[in-house]
Amino acid sequence: MRSAKDFFRPLAVGAPTPLTQVPARPSRVIHFFDPSNPKMAAKVPGMVGTVDVLLGNLEDAVKADRKEAARAGLVEIAKATDFGANTQLWTRINALDSPWALDDLTTLVTEIGDKLDVVMVPKVQGAEDIHYVDRLLAQLEAKAGLTRPILVHAILETARGMVNVEEICGASPRMQGLSLGPADLAADRRMKTTRVGGGHPGYLVRTDPVDGDVQGERATAQQDLWHYTIARMVDACAMHGIYPYYGPFGDIQDVVACEDQFRNAFLLGCVGTWSLHPVQIEIAKRVFSPSAEDVAHARRVVAAMGDGTGAVMLDGKMEDDASLKQCLVIVELAERLSQTDPALAELYAVEPAAQEG
Numbered sequence: 001m002r003s004a005k006d007f008f009r010p011l012a013v014g015a016p017t018p019l020t021q022v023p024a025r026p027s028r029v030i031h032f033f034d035p036s037n038p039k040m041a042a043k044v045p046g047m048v049g050t051v052d053v054l055l056g057n058l059e060d061a062v063k064a065d066r067k068e069a070a071r072a073g074l075v076e077i078a079k080a081t082d083f084g085a086n087t088q089l090w091t092r093i094n095a096l097d098s099p100w101a102l103d104d105l106t107t108l109v110t111e112i113g114d115k116l117d118v119v120m121v122p123k124v125q126g127a128e129d130i131h132y133v134d135r136l137l138a139q140l141e142a143k144a145g146l147t148r149p150i151l152v153h154a155i156l157e158t159a160r161g162m163v164n165v166e167e168i169c170g171a172s173p174r175m176q177g178l179s180l181g182p183a184d185l186a187a188d189r190r191m192k193t194t195r196v197g198g199g200h201p202g203y204l205v206r207t208d209p210v211d212g213d214v215q216g217e218r219a220t221a222q223q224d225l226w227h228y229t230i231a232r233m234v235d236a237c238a239m240h241g242i243y244p245y246y247g248p249f250g251d252i253q254d255v256v257a258c259e260d261q262f263r264n265a266f267l268l269g270c271v272g273t274w275s276l277h278p279v280q281i282e283i284a285k286r287v288f289s290p291s292a293e294d295v296a297h298a299r300r301v302v303a304a305m306g307d308g309t310g311a312v313m314l315d316g317k318m319e320d321d322a323s324l325k326q327c328l329v330i331v332e333l334a335e336r337l338s339q340t341d342p343a344l345a346e347l348y349a350v351e352p353a354a355q356e357g
């Protein structure tokens with residue numbers, strides 16, 4: 001472990017100085033595309049400004065014989081596209097033990113490092129993986145003459161990665177956030193599911209039998225398979241001042257369950273999610289932007305709490321310092337999103353009474 005004194009020193013001579021705080025840029029939706037797929041690639045320039053993050057995926061879902069084409073495609077797209085102020089460019093590189101990861105990092109940082117905001121690293125197992133990427137990025141940034149450090153995002157998709165989640169978050173000042181990788185994580189844990197994220201009808205609780213009649217009608221409720229994992233991820237990120245994200249929802253057609261899964265993650269503390277298909281973009285943006293009602297309520301609590309201490313009654317409910325802090329989370333998020341999204345700025349400016357009318 002580096003000493004606190006050294007933590008924010010560049011790891012290579014000539015590399016940019018690490019940031020002491022992760023920039024709080026909107027990242028409600030991280031939209032995945034395969035840069036080797038000409039149809040998807042052609043859509044990317046038109047998606048600038050409609051998603052917070054465009055992510056050129058080089059790892060799983062890109063066929064082995066298309067890896068070089070995907071890397072070259074991403075370089076080409078990045079060079080040809082102006083991403084503007086409100087859309088970031090990220091990539092997901094291949095796994096560190098794959099034959100492609102070294103060339104992914106070397107090519108992308110030296111060719112398009114000035115355009116790349118975040119490198120997503122899959123299947124991160126522990127701090128040692130982040131340390132490796134951290135030093136290599138510093139060397140490559142120095143070589144490319146970059147002045148702004150590239151940040152790192154880890155995907156939690158192994159049991160070891162989950163167990164080491166806190167040390168992963170704190171392994172480098174480059175750490176921007178974590179996403180859940182439910183498919184690989186399920187396989188690694190030997191869960192008995194076959195889906196990419198989402199629930200399972202067999203994972204449920206059942207009410208007790210009435211009068212001992214175990215065969216009688218008994219209500220069941222499906223439970224959230226990912227609650228423990230996401231909650232743990234959220235705590236580890238909050239502790240280290242970085243951002244948690246849900247991840248992929250593979251049932252593209254089930255937009256209803258997709259929205260539910262996204263909302264669970266939002267309510268638990270995640271700041272965003274992935275979209276794998278254009279149909280998931282609006283769902284993610286809607287879910288990860290607080291509702292106008294919640295923002296209006298939060299503002300009322302802030303106003304009622306005056307100097308922020310003590311307790312008041314509002315609509316029959318007690319509000320105090322702690323509920324105020326929750327409301328401030330909502331208000332601050334709304335204000336940040338309003339800066340880059342004019343539609344939200346307008347929505348949040350509306351008074352609750354005017355909306356009801």
Ligand SMILES: CC(C)(COP(=O)(O)OP(=O)(O)OC[C@H]1O[C@@H](n2cnc3c(N)ncnc32)[C@H](O)[C@@H]1OP(=O)(O)O)[C@@H](O)C(=O)NCCC(=O)NCCSC(=O)C[C@](C)(O)C(=O)O
Binds near residue numbers: 033183184185197247
């Ligand atoms: C699901 C698929 C195969 C359906 O693709 P499709 O072509 O069958 O869908 P479609 O509905 O027919 O597509 C309609 C139009 O949208 C386009 N389109 C479709 N998708 C996109 C997109 N993403 N971005 C931009 N455009 C897209 C598509 O090309 C088509 O264009 P057209 O109208 O000109 O014909 C396709 O959407 C796709 O490949 N999406 C990305 C999948 C991906 O990135 N997977 C990896 C992340 S999940 C993961 O890795 C797991 C994890 C974390 O590792 C772990 O849990 O372990």
Ligand SMILES: [Mg+2]
Binds near residue numbers: 060122157183
């Ligand atoms: Mg995976």
